[in-house]
Amino acid sequence: MKTLYLVRHGETLFNVEHKIQGWCDSPLTQNGINQATQLGEFFKKIHLDHAYSSTSERCCDTTELILQNCMPYTRLKDLKEQNFGAFEGESEDLNPQTPKDYETFFLPYGGESSNTVGKRMLTCLTSIMTKPDNGQVLAVSHSGACFNFLRMLQDPTEELQKGFSNGTIFVYHFDQNQFQLAKVIRNFK
Template sequence: MAKKFTLYMVRHGQTYFNIYNKLQGWSNSPLTEKGIQNAVDTGEKLANVKFAAAYCSDTTRAMDTIQTILDKNQVSDVNQPITSMHFREEFYGYYEGTDMDQAWYLAGAPHGLPTFKDIVAEYSIGKAKDFLKDADPFHQAENNEEYWERVDAGFDLIKQNPDISDGDNVLLVSHGNTLLSVVERYGNGQFDISERPANGSLTKLEFDGDDAKITAYNEK
């Protein structure tokens, strides 16, 4: 039976790679002191929201963030998250750990679009993924189709969880580009995806069976 529930998607706390402006898709960079505080602050804001389940990627930045949020929660029976590689950030292939602006320049410049924002304004975030895979000398970065095949499998994991009932809330600690990608796909153009979601910010995705829509983006 189709279920209606709200997915509370939180961006992980600030990491060292965030400070250094490096792409950190499947790479791992630890939370900074500020990043730990991001998680604490978000945990306090969500302390009285009852979650039926919690999910995150298998990266330490996501796992550390969600554990802090769950530890702060006063009303949920969920003590630990379900971790899965399906919830990882986009895989940037050869450009993992590269300066973000340089990587997107190499992806977009052959198309006359030297920045990530330029690519998105002209085409889409999905097209940016395709361009990055094309620019990757190993062609191992995820293109848009490969990315969504993986992330959709993660959403299916959540939808199939028997512990989630109609009207429930579910917590997911996610990643910057993934949140932008989800908002582009399910936001009906109502949100400004030229603004990156802040570390620790909240984005809400309402599922109703196979339908989904964004109801809040980048709430701090």
């Protein structure tokens, strides 16, 4: 059985300012840097075969702080957050109220549907985990992308209610081309 560690990036300036990030980007805060450094301490105890990151700066910076130059990583566009179109950089107050509303809300504004994100993540992560030498894998992504990936596998309501804070680790087992959520680590210290 293989293991995927899917991690949400560290806290960013837009997280603090409650702005919609999506495909736009903002830097890690000092707290985000600290979170990523603590994640690095957590992952020192785990042998990783490969590491992957969304191409967003906030994920690449988080990945680099986790890996501490101990191994290279691959940047993949398919691990990016949902594109929120014209809402990028705007207040989170403009977001839809329920996960169901995210499915098509952003399409008229140049964004993508949450179903597209979930399918993109599922295809990407399945491709990663089916590689023969990928037994234990780190992938750093985003809150919405992690949520929509989980939504492709199971009802995410219970996990959503607990929150997907910055630095959350989703541990998935991968066997016979199927993902199974094993646990969610919200306090990784």
